[in-house]
Amino acid sequence: MHFKHLSPEDGLVALRERVRQFVDQACIPLESNDLSHDVAALDRVLASLRPQAQAAGLYLPQLPPSLGGLGLSWVERAVVLEEAGRSFLAPGAMNCAPPDQPNMISLMRHGTPGQKERYLLPLAQGKVRSCFAMTEPQPGAGSDPSMLKTFATRTSKGWSITGHKWFITGASGAGFAIVLAMTDDGPTQFIVETRNPGYQLLRTIDAMDPYAIGGHGELLLQDCCVGADAVLGEVGQGLRDAQVRLEPARLSHCIRFIGRARRALEIAQDYANQRSSFGAQLSDLQQIQAMVADSHMDLHASRLMTLDCASRMDAGQSVKTESAMTKIFVSEAVNRVADRAAQMMGALGMSADTVVSLIVRELRPFRIYDGASELHRATLGRRFLKANVSNKE
Template identity: 45%
Template sequence: MMINQASARAHEIACRVERFVRETVVPFEHDPRLGTHGPSDELIAELRVKARKAQVLTPHIRDGGEHLSHAETALVLRKAGLSPLGPPALNVAAPDEGNMFLLGRVASPAQKAHFLDPMIAGEARSAFFMTEPAAEDGAGSDPSMMRTTARPDGNHWVIDGRKAFITGAEGARVGIVMAMADEGATMFLVDLPDPAIRIERVLDTIDSSMPGGHSVVTIDGLRVPADQILGEVGEGFRYAQVRLAPARLTHCMRWHGAATRAHEIACLYAVRRHAFGQLLVDHEGVGFMLAENRIALQQAELMIDWCASVLDTGDMATTESSMTKVAVADLLFGIADRCVQVMGGTGVSGDTIVEQVFREVRAFRIYDGPTEVHKWSLAKKIKRETLASLEKMAQ
């Protein structure tokens, strides 16, 4: 089958990424610098030096800032995800990947030079400050509940509030802060660290792959120059949608790679381990679980590629990304769960990355919108469409 020139380019990049992850990144999976709050910045810096030398650093963004298409990015990020350490090593991890995409679309030339270029070069990590503590009825799955405020003060804006589950805040150099102005939600670009942004604590969470972990943050009298507003005042929710739909999908891409690797490990275990007089894989219960994994991986890949193709038309793909996020998160969790089950005690140990993949994809069913919120949004759309159809029939 012939592939177009763009796809040929993406396949070549994906092959180089896969080789780098398997040969260079995987040996670091038991490095002592991997902690409960993610890999250390020292470890990430070391791996990025290697990635830069191998010409696979930030592989989805070409010279001059040109992004691969979403379909091409899917090929590359699935390979980057073959190790949980792969995305941060290659500079394609969340939240940086989504933040780079947003800045590429919305930031001014001066803002790109100051904030975006160091991120693309792998020299700066970033954080996206939107979610707020539930105890304060702050913005979680419902951003309209945002309590963080922004008020103009001369040629600056002053921001006050608290944020929670802020991925990568500890150690980040670039911040995108969402706050409510009189005109509506607004995004601000911030140099980090800043004394007005204080990390209260880094949460202990089920996942452990993202540098800096997830923090609770207090913002007290943060002064931001007016020229560091991202886009226009009051347009924060619209810009969030520019970021969120592709970011949901790239999460799916990366964790598809991790689930693929977990399945590979479970298959190797099943064809080497003997139990009750035969290879484990020859027991129907085990063989069927591996077969279900193969089916689920293919289904997830097709959903990802379908949503990517919609995004590549220029559509916001809000509905498609919600559908894909729900389906892929559930499919990948099922795969990881079956891998653990196939491997028994070894599956719940830290001897392989299988137990980590299980933890990571479990968290993914909540991150970037819980499954139930996406289903609720889809149900509202179904209701609107069905009622509109009834009204049309009645005319």
């Protein structure tokens, strides 16, 4: 892959190489099936890797140097995140994994000085984890956030929040949650500390993806009292304010998962180069060659779409349409790549003896969260038809 902006002089090539070494030498050797669905064990391994990420100058690629980050542009981050994304562990070790990464972006943009001090700094330093709680069980908000049933009412000292949330990634072990709740003035984001007596983690949901940091929690908020200073952003503007995190979150997921799918393909290619069947190498079979070619095309197109979004974001342009197109395409493309990789590996590809099957399980839910493909297609189709846009750009 050639990037016009990548040259040895600007250090990005060297940075990418350092990430690659960190992934291959420090992270991949520590991956183990024992970490799958074990939140505490995963936290321990990530804590052991963080000092190494810091020593290698790889910590917090998304934050400015004033907050201890690398201050990379979006295009630079795309290069770093793809490499990091090859390992289940590297994004967490480099503190650029969801949901903390987009929560840091929200706090940077909307946080008051007090909120930055209390929540953003410890998050950046890796002293706490966080989660973002929007989705609710029926009849609450899912694809349609306007169906929010969690409600916050004003009290003499601030707000009282009551509601039920689920599939909240990172909830187990989180120090605070950014909760989206309805108020009389409209949806609003609140920062709720998880030690609040009105906040309860009911359970960790046994979802199919194996390495979610902090799992996926079901939460109950009952008369959960918070101060007036718990509002993140503007009262009544919670959906608009949450959008600030959703677009970067989507794009970052896409980039990390290109790395993950690339790793599945690398493993499957090795298998095809070594395994024979009916007297031929698998790699000599045209159907295998076609699967490899299609997978590289999927990854190449995915990379170009994410880089286009990244460069638009660097230029300060809105990527409302481009990020939705990219999310649909990449989430489906990386699933195709991982599925083909597993298929090429036969029975082995169906087992936990290879990370390929774990990658398949990890990528599948990405077609649902951050907006299901169907939802984004419906929104895009309506937008294009309404504006009669020909997409000639």
